[in-house]
Structure formats: C-alpha cells, structure tokens
Amino acid sequence: MSKEKETTINWMPNDKFAEVFSNDKTVEARLKSAGFESGTGDNQHFYRVPVESIKFGNTQDRRGRKNLTDDQRRAIGIRLQTARAGKFGLTLEQFKSLKLRPGVAPTAEQVTSLTSTEAPKPKRVRKAKVPAATAP
Numbered sequence: 001m002s003k004e005k006e007t008t009i010n011w012m013p014n015d016k017f018a019e020v021f022s023n024d025k026t027v028e029a030r031l032k033s034a035g036f037e038s039g040t041g042d043n044q045h046f047y048r049v050p051v052e053s054i055k056f057g058n059t060q061d062r063r064g065r066k067n068l069t070d071d072q073r074r075a076i077g078i079r080l081q082t083a084r085a086g087k088f089g090l091t092l093e094q095f096k097s098l099k100l101r102p103g104v105a106p107t108a109e110q111v112t113s114l115t116s117t118e119a120p121k122p123k124r125v126r127k128a129k130v131p132a133a134t135a136p
Contacts, residue, residue: 011051018054020047090114 007027011018020036022028022045031047032038039046068076078092085095088106094114098106 018051020049
C-alpha cells in the first residue's frame with residue numbers, strides 16, 4: 001500500500017509569497033535544501049516560498065545542451081559521419097559518394113562495389129617444382 005504524497009500551492013495574485021503544503025518527502029527535502037523553512041508544531045509541512053521561485057514543468061533542458069558554434073557543429077557532424085563510414089569499412093569520401101538519406105544504411109552490394117574497385121587482388125605466386133631426386 002502506497003503512502004499518500006500530496007503537494008498543494010496556495011497564493012493570491014497580488015501576494016509575493018505562496019504557502020506550500022507537502023506530504024512528499026522529496027518535495028520537502030528540495031524545499032529545505034533551497035533554504036525555505038517549514039512551519040512549527042502542527043504546521044511542519046507548510047513552507048512560505050516567494051512566488052518567483054515556483055516553476056512548473058520542464059523549465060530547463062534536462063539533456064544539458066550546449067550552445068555550439070557553426071564550426072563546432074560541423075566538426076561533430078564530420079566525426080559522426082566518419083564513424084558511420086568506418087562501421088561499414090568505408091572512408092568518408094566513399095560513404096559520401098553513396099548519397100544516402102539520413103538513417104539509411106548502405107546495402108551489401110554498394111559496400112562491396114566501393115571496396116572491391118579500390119584494392120586489386122594480389123597475384124598468386126606459384127612455387128617452383130623441384131625435381132625428385134633419383135636413386136643411384
């Protein structure tokens with residue numbers, strides 16, 4: 001049986017502070033770590049919080065995106081394309097020559113056609129026949 005976790009925020013439009021009530025231990029821990037003090041006695045689950053510090057939803061990107069310059073974006077793209085080409089045993093130029101749509105892998109025929117034309121097969125060297133020794 002799960003314990004009830006409730007958080008209620010009460011404030012009036014012209015007030016600068018809101019009253020936050022919570023039975024949830026994680027919300028209480030966040031409020032305490034942010035420096036908000038709880039009430040005393042029976043009101044120990046109530047917190048007085050400035051309205052501007054209350055935020056709803058995803059207020060920041062959780063993936064930690066960075067602001068990149070155009071050169072940095074190009075460098076990352078080239079590294080990814082080179083890694084993808086290497087996955088199929090191709091160079092970046094060979095991979096680009098296929099002109100594939102994003103997310104489409106090259107077929108086995110495309111890969112073999114590019115790799116087989118580049119390196120010729122080495123010639124086979126035959127061993128010389130040694131005449132058998134004759135018995136005296």
